[in-house]
Amino acid sequence: MTDPTVLRTRGLTRRYGRDSGLVRAVDDVDLDVPAGQTLAVMGPSGCGKSTLLHLLGGLQRPTAGEVWLAGNRIDTMSERALARLRRDSLGFVFQSFHLMDELTAVENVELAALLAGRPPRRARQRALHLLDRVGLADRATHLPSALSGGQRQRVAIARALSNEPQVVLADEPTGNLDSAATLEVLRLFEDLRAAGQTLVVVTHDARIAAVADRVVAMRDGAFADDTRLAGTVYGGRR
Numbered sequence: 001m002t003d004p005t006v007l008r009t010r011g012l013t014r015r016y017g018r019d020s021g022l023v024r025a026v027d028d029v030d031l032d033v034p035a036g037q038t039l040a041v042m043g044p045s046g047c048g049k050s051t052l053l054h055l056l057g058g059l060q061r062p063t064a065g066e067v068w069l070a071g072n073r074i075d076t077m078s079e080r081a082l083a084r085l086r087r088d089s090l091g092f093v094f095q096s097f098h099l100m101d102e103l104t105a106v107e108n109v110e111l112a113a114l115l116a117g118r119p120p121r122r123a124r125q126r127a128l129h130l131l132d133r134v135g136l137a138d139r140a141t142h143l144p145s146a147l148s149g150g151q152r153q154r155v156a157i158a159r160a161l162s163n164e165p166q167v168v169l170a171d172e173p174t175g176n177l178d179s180a181a182t183l184e185v186l187r188l189f190e191d192l193r194a195a196g197q198t199l200v201v202v203t204h205d206a207r208i209a210a211v212a213d214r215v216v217a218m219r220d221g222a223f224a225d226d227t228r229l230a231g232t233v234y235g236g237r238r
């Protein structure tokens, strides 16, 4: 039987500084995210959400503990292997979108597939399909500067999906958006949840909880509360 856990941590710890300046940004976290689960990690600014997400995605190395992604232990992996795994298995969504300003929407979305060696025609087809999925088929040739914040974030979400990642990690994806744009992004996450995409969203926006299967509250680097929302089958649909 295959292990349905896509993300797993054991004793995950990341400290900064030392002595009286020591910060336990992530403090001994054990986490299991089954395939298909939408997990919201909530908590006040500075509680360690971004650090946790960076550790889960192999963007940062832990001080101690283990991180497993799709059966691979990543905290001890070489940079080269980790880069390949990130490219093939993870999609990232950031608060400030991180789109390439000089590339059009469709070029931004297809870039990851081209870097992964996909044939250009296939990459373009898939990028257009993804833009359609996020409701931006008619904005494919626009530059980011010609898009609203909500549209930019939807392009970034399409990009995150381009290599069919096992996990999408999103750090405050609605943090720079007004309420109308926030709703667009929430609706999209709801679609991803329904499609069975494993998703970890870090946020201090309570509305994100409404589209999650599970909400973890973080305080001072640790999990203070872990709630599976009513009516949710573990790892499955409501």
Ligand SMILES: Nc1ncnc2c1ncn2[C@@H]1O[C@H](COP(=O)(O)OP(=O)(O)O)[C@@H](O)[C@H]1O
Binding pocket: 016, 017, 023, 024, 025, 043, 044, 045, 046, 047, 048, 049, 050, 051, 052
């Ligand atoms: N590079 C760093 N050097 C020192 N301290 C850091 C660094 N990055 C984060 N921290 C500290 O770690 C804690 C958690 O930060 P962070 O993960 O960014 O929290 P959040 O995303 O929840 O706001 C905070 O106290 C922050 O000041």
Ligand SMILES: [Mg+2]
Binding pocket: 049, 050, 051, 172
């Ligand atoms: Mg943060």
